[in-house]
Amino acid sequence: MTRELHVKELTSIKKEMKDKHRSLMVKKFRSNKLALTGAIILTIIIISAIFFPLFISSSPYELDTVNRLQAPSPEHIFGTDNYGRDLLSRVIYGARVSLVVGFSVALLTALLGTIMGLYSAYYKRIDGLLMRISDGLMAFPAILLAIAIMASLGANTTNVIIALTIVFSPLVARTIRSASLVIKEQTYIEALKAQGASTSRIIWSNIFPNIISPLIVQATFIFADSIIVEAALSFLGAGIPAPAPSWGNLLYDGKTVIFNAWWMTLFPGLAIMLTVFGLNLFGDGLRDLLDPHSKSKK
Amino acid sequence: MNETLLEIVNLKVHFDTEDKRVTAVDDVSFTVNNGEIVGVVGESGCGKSVTSESILRLLDEKHTNYEGEIRFNGRNLLSLSPKKMREIRGNDIAMIFQDPMSSLNPVYTVGNQIQEALMLHQNLSKAEARMKAIEMLKLTGIPAPEKRIDEFPHQLSGGMRQRVMIAMALSCNPSLLIADEPTTALDVTTQSQILDLIKSLKDEFNMGTIIITHDLGIVAEICSKVVVMYLGQVIEEADVSSIFETPLHPYTQGLLKSIPHMEGNRNEKLYVIKGKVPTLNQVPPGCRFAPRCEFATEKCKVSAPILESYGERKIRCWNFKEIQESSIQVNRGETLNA
Numbered sequence: 001m002t003r004e005l006h007v008k009e010l011t012s013i014k015k016e017m018k019d020k021h022r023s024l025m026v027k028k029f030r031s032n033k034l035a036l037t038g039a040i041i042l043t044i045i046i047i048s049a050i051f052f053p054l055f056i057s058s059s060p061y062e063l064d065t066v067n068r069l070q071a072p073s074p075e076h077i078f079g080t081d082n083y084g085r086d087l088l089s090r091v092i093y094g095a096r097v098s099l100v101v102g103f104s105v106a107l108l109t110a111l112l113g114t115i116m117g118l119y120s121a122y123y124k125r126i127d128g129l130l131m132r133i134s135d136g137l138m139a140f141p142a143i144l145l146a147i148a149i150m151a152s153l154g155a156n157t158t159n160v161i162i163a164l165t166i167v168f169s170p171l172v173a174r175t176i177r178s179a180s181l182v183i184k185e186q187t188y189i190e191a192l193k194a195q196g197a198s199t200s201r202i203i204w205s206n207i208f209p210n211i212i213s214p215l216i217v218q219a220t221f222i223f224a225d226s227i228i229v230e231a232a233l234s235f236l237g238a239g240i241p242a243p244a245p246s247w248g249n250l251l252y253d254g255k256t257v258i259f260n261a262w263w264m265t266l267f268p269g270l271a272i273m274l275t276v277f278g279l280n281l282f283g284d285g286l287r288d289l290l291d292p293h294s295k296s297k298k
Numbered sequence: 299m300n301e302t303l304l305e306i307v308n309l310k311v312h313f314d315t316e317d318k319r320v321t322a323v324d325d326v327s328f329t330v331n332n333g334e335i336v337g338v339v340g341e342s343g344c345g346k347s348v349t350s351e352s353i354l355r356l357l358d359e360k361h362t363n364y365e366g367e368i369r370f371n372g373r374n375l376l377s378l379s380p381k382k383m384r385e386i387r388g389n390d391i392a393m394i395f396q397d398p399m400s401s402l403n404p405v406y407t408v409g410n411q412i413q414e415a416l417m418l419h420q421n422l423s424k425a426e427a428r429m430k431a432i433e434m435l436k437l438t439g440i441p442a443p444e445k446r447i448d449e450f451p452h453q454l455s456g457g458m459r460q461r462v463m464i465a466m467a468l469s470c471n472p473s474l475l476i477a478d479e480p481t482t483a484l485d486v487t488t489q490s491q492i493l494d495l496i497k498s499l500k501d502e503f504n505m506g507t508i509i510i511t512h513d514l515g516i517v518a519e520i521c522s523k524v525v526v527m528y529l530g531q532v533i534e535e536a537d538v539s540s541i542f543e544t545p546l547h548p549y550t551q552g553l554l555k556s557i558p559h560m561e562g563n564r565n566e567k568l569y570v571i572k573g574k575v576p577t578l579n580q581v582p583p584g585c586r587f588a589p590r591c592e593f594a595t596e597k598c599k600v601s602a603p604i605l606e607s608y609g610e611r612k613i614r615c616w617n618f619k620e621i622q623e624s625s626i627q628v629n630r631g632e633t634l635n636a
Contacts, residue, residue, distance in 0.1 A: 009444075017448055124360075187400040194354050194395075195388035195415045195466070209405040 028289055035285020041278030045271075049095035058086035060093040060245045069261045079263040081253055090245040091267050097246040098227050098275065101157065105164040105226040110219045112165065113172025118203050118211075120173070121180035131177070134170030142167050142225070143232055150238040160239050164226045175218045179211040213290035220283035224276045231272050247272050303506040304330040304353070304474055308366035311345075311352050315361070320578045322348045324530040325366075327605070330474065333504040335497070337521035337538070339511060339553070341575050345530040346510045350476045352376075353508075354391055355383055370474065389419040392467035396479040398460035402451035408435075408462045409447030412469055419470045434465040438495060457488035464492070468499060475500075475507045481516065493520050514557055518542060526550050529575060529586045536611035546608070546618045548591045585616065593621050 029035055058076075064084030072079040078087035116134075120127035137145065149163035183189065184207060192202055227247075233239030234248025235255075242249050247268045254264030311323035323345040330336050338346045351357050353368055355375065368375040370391065375383070395401045402411060412431040416422050422430060428447070435443035438461040451459055460480065467475060477496065481489040497520050500507050509521060517524055517538060524541045526534040526549065534547040545551045552571040573590035576582065582589055588598040597616055605614040615621070 013445060013448065186403075187395050187397050188403045190356060191393070191395050191401045191463070191466075192403075193356055193387065194393040196384045196386070196418060197388075197414070198384060206403055210403070 025289075029285075032285045032289055034281050035289060038278045038280070038282030038285055041274060042282060045095060045275055045278065046099065048092060049099055052092045053089070053096075056086075056089050056092070058089050060085060060090040061243060062086070069257065069264075071261075072263055078267045079261065081250075081264055082257060082261070087250075087263060087267055090250055091247070091271050094245040094247045094250055094268065095271060095275070097157065097240055097244060098230060098272075101160055101164070101230045101240075101246075102223045102227040102279075104161045105168060105230075106219045106223040108161065108165040109168045109172045109222050110215055112169045113218075114176050114208070114211075114215060116169065116173035117176025118180055118207060121177045121184055121207070122199070122203055127177075130173065134173055137166065137170045138174075142229055146229055146233055147236065147238045150233060155238060155241045157240055157244075160230055160233060163233075164229060167229070168222045168226060172215070172218050172222065175214050176211055179214045180207050183207045183210045213287075217283055217287040217290065220279055220286060224279035224283070227272065227276055227279070301332050302329050303332050303334075303371065304508075305369040306349070306353070306366070307369065309349065309352065309368060310365035311348055311357070312363040312365070313361055314363065318579075319363075321581075322530055322578060323352065325605075326527070326530070326532050327366075328525045328532060328535055330506040330508055332473070332506050333500060334523060335500060335507040335509060335521045337509050337511060337517040337524045338527060339514060339517055339524060340527035341512065343529075343575055343578075344527045346527050347478055348530075349527075350393070350478055350508060350510050353474075353476060354387055354393055356393075385419070388415050388467075388472070389470045390472055391474045391476065392470070392472035394460075394463050394467050394475070394477040394480045397483050398456050398463055399483065401463050402459055404451055407448050407450055408454065408459075412447075412462070412466045415466060416469050430469065431465070434469045435462070437468075437499070438462075438465045439491070440465075457484055457491070460484060460488070460492055461495070464495065464499075468503070471503060471505075473505055475505055476510070477507065478510045479512070480509065482511070482513070489516075490519075496520065514553065526553070529581065530578065531586060531614065532605060532612070533587065533614045534612065535605075540611060544622070546611070546613045546622060547587075547615050548593050548618075548621060549587050585614075593617055593624075 062085060064080065066084065067076075067080055068082055068084040070076055070080040070084075076086050076088065078091060081087055081090065116130050120130045140148075146163045146167050149166055150159060153159040153162065189202060189206065192206055197206070230239055230246065231248035231251065234246045235252045236248075237252070239248050240246040242253075250268035251265055251272075254261065254268065258265050306329070307327050309323055309326045310321060313320045313322055326345070326349055328336065338349065340346050348357070352362075352364060353370075353375065364376045366376075370386070375386070378386070402408065409428060409431050412434060413424065413427040416427040416430055417424065420427075432443045432447055435446060440446050440458060440461050446454070446458070451462075454462065460483075464480075475496075480496070481492050484492065493516060496507065496509075499505065509516065511517060521538050523537050524535070525532055526541070526547065528549050534541070534545070534550050536546075541550060542554065545554055549571070552569070555569040556571065558568055571590055572592075576586075576589070582599070583602070584600045585591070585594070585598040585603050588594040591598065595617060603614050603616045605612050608618070
C-alpha cells in the first residue's frame, strides 16, 4: 500500500519535471524568431492547402476558353491561365502536390538515410559498401540524377517521390553516419556493451535518440530541396504530368506567355519561394534550438 | 570464502594492424579470489586496460587475437559464444569506467539506464526495476534517490555520476567488478568516498574486484594484492604490504620512489625513472625494462627473464636478489651516516 503510494508520488514528480522541460522548450522556440517566422509561414501554407479548396468554387481543371489569360481581378484573384483555368485554385492545388511530394520525400529519406547511416557507422563492411554507393549517387547533380531516374521509371507522382528519395537519401545517410560515429565512440556505448546490451539495442535505443536532432533538421532541408527539385522536374516535363497542377507545371505553362501574362509565372514562383523560405527558416531555427553546438550568435 | 573467482592464464592479446601484429598484453597471469581487491598498476600504455577489457571481451574482435585462457568460475571466457558473453557482461562481471562524465547516455534519465540492465538480466518488471534502482542509488550514498532517479546525467556532478555508474554496475550483484581507474577524474574527497564505497560493497557482496590504476595511493588504501605491469607483462605480483615495504623489481622500486612527498624540501627534484616506455613496436629483446634499469647487466639485455615464484610473491627479474641486498646495504649506510 505504502509502496503504491510511493510509486504514485514518484510518477507525479516525474510528470512535473517533464512538463517543466516541455514548457522550457516552448519558451525557447517562441524566443527564436527564425523558427517562429518559418513556422508561421508554413502553417499558413499548409492550412490554405488543406482547407482552401473547400471554400473556392472554381476547380483547377475547369476550362473557360473565353476568359483565358485574364489579369488578376476580384473574380480571379490570381488571374487565369492560357486555358482560362483559375490560377488561384491551381496554385493552391499545386501546393497540395508539392507538399505531399516534399513531405513524403522528407519522411522516406529520413527513414532510409537513418537506417543506412546508423548501420554504416556501426559496421565497417556495410560502411564501405553503402558509402561508396552514396558517393556515386552524390557525384551526380541532383536534378540530372532525378531526370535520369524519372526517365526510366515514367512520369507520375509516386515515381517523383521514389526518384527524389534516391537522390536525397545519401545526404541524410551521411549526416546520420557522421553523427553516429561520434556517439559510437562515447564511453557510455562501451559501458552499455559491458552491461551486456545487444548490438541492435545499442544502435536503436541508444545511438538513435542521440542523433534525432540532426535528423529532424536535415529532413526539414530535404523537404525544402525536394519541393524545388520537384518543381524543376515538372518544369522540364519529367515530373508530375500535366494537367495536374504542380507548381513546376504552372511555371512551365507560364513560360511561353511570360511577357503577356506575368501572373502565370509570378504566383507559382512566389508560392515556391515562400514555402522553401519558410522551411529553411524553420530548419535553421530548429538547428539552433536542438543542436547546442551551433547556437546562433546574438 | 577465498575461492578462485577469476584466473587469467598466460593471456596474450595481439592487435592486427594494417602492416603488422602488435602484442599489447604478453603472457599475463594472475588470479582474483572472491572478496579480494586486486590492484593492477603500471604506467600509461602498459596493457592494464587492455587486460581488463579482454576479460569482458570488449575489444574489437575483428582485429584482436587472444591466446591463453581467462577462466571465470571454471569457464573459459575466451571460448564463449558472443551470446553467452552478453549474458555474463553486466550480470556476472560488471565494469566501471574511468570517465564518469561520458559514461552515461545523455538522452536518458539515470534511473532509466540503471533499470535497463536490471530488466535485461534479471527479468524484473519496470516498477520492480525502478524500486531496485532507487535502492542501489541509496546504497551508493546518493541523497534523495527518489528524485535523482529522474534526472538526466547533465544534472548530476561528477561524483554523483560515478556513483550512478557504480549503482549501475552493481545492480545485478556481479561476482566480479572491474574498475578501470574509477576515481581518476574525481577530486580527492570524492575519490576517498568512492573508494570507501567500493570497499564496503565488496565486503557486503563478497565480490572480487580488480582495480586498474596508476595511483599507488589507491592501491595502498584498498587493495589486498598488487599486480605490477610493464609493457604488456606482469613484472611483479605480491600482497600489498610487501609491495610497499620491500619492492623487489627495480621498476616497482622506481614507481614507489617517484611518488611526490607531502613533506620535505620543495626544491628537491622528484625522482624519475629515466627513459620512456618504449612503444610496442620496439620491444627490447631481453628484459623489457633493461634499457631503463639502473641495475641492468649484459644478461638482462639479451635474454628475457620469466615470472618466477619467490615465496608468496612472483617476480620477473634476473637480479632481484642482488638488487635487494645492495639496496639494504645502501639503507644501512644511510642509517649509519645519520
